[in-house]
Amino acid sequence: SSGINAEYGRKGGVSENSPTSDANLVKSCMNMLDCQLSQIADPASLSGVSADHVNSWIECFFVFACAWSLGAALDSKGRRCFNSLFRELMTTGLSLESKLGVY
Secondary structure, eight states: OOOHHHHHHHHOOOOOOOOOOOOHHHHHHHHHHHHHHHHGOOGGGTTTTHHHHHHHHHHHHHHHHIIIIIIIIBBHHHHHHHHHHHHHHHHTTTOHHHHHHHO
């Protein structure tokens, strides 16, 4: 498999608990995101909620979906690396070291 996690694994020296493909990882992430978004799909459920709050919810839904789809396939070492990399991405953007795969 040449999935997202497989690429990350080659660079970071981590492995997956179960082999995955890019298509399956993306599908899993989108399914989780779709499930979360269904909570706010009804316009009536958003009555009186500001656009900023809705945007924050959507960002949180996306982070949740990424963590539980992309990160969940990794072994425990990989999850720690994924956690560090994902937090870096969310706070400061990827450093040059991360972009080059230097861990």
